[in-house]
Amino acid sequence: MALFFFYMSTFTAIDFETATGYAHSACAVGIVTVENGEITEEYYTLIQPPDNEYWYRNIMVHGIKPVETLDIPTFDDIFPEIQKRLYGRKIVAHNEAFDRNVLIKTMKYYGLYYDELELADKWECTCRIYRAKGYKPANLKYCSERNGIELNHHEALSDARACAKLYLLHNNQIKLF
Secondary structure (H helix, E strand, C coil), X not given: CHHHHHHHCCEEEEEEEECCCCCXXXXXXXXXXXXXXXXXEEEEEECECHHHCCXXXXXXXXXXXXXXXCCCCEHHHHHHHHHHHHCCCCEEECCHHHHHHHHHXXXXXXXXXXXXXXXXXXXXXXXXXXXXXXXXXXXXXXXXXXXXXXXXXXXXXXXXXXXXXXXXXHHHCXXXX
């Protein structure tokens, strides 16, 4: 049983923010590494999206503006930092379909191959987990508030950290027989 708990509590949580409605427009990423149930590393960076294009409604969600990413590297330049934190890991996201799609589409846009990361086809999803627990709504803000987890919503590192804590909380409630 100890091996099962070890595996469950060793993972990487990730959150992306996008500049437009296109999945390949990542403009920020937060990554939280968890080893043996402890947060061991946090990584955050802004990313210059293609053509540094932003949609007003996206800016209103996350507050990141084009001037902030004008001189920031593009995804392909920062990818080695992302790759070393994700490669072969169990990945958790609050809205895994969104974040997984952003990673896949952004990598494809820059000619990078998702399969080389050796990740599962589906990631763990704390939204799905907490919805199954009866949370209504099951959005990150509500789940975090209900569990006393600090959150600066739509700041990628804060979102990834909250997701990691929700996943750890869920795993600590699993009964190991």
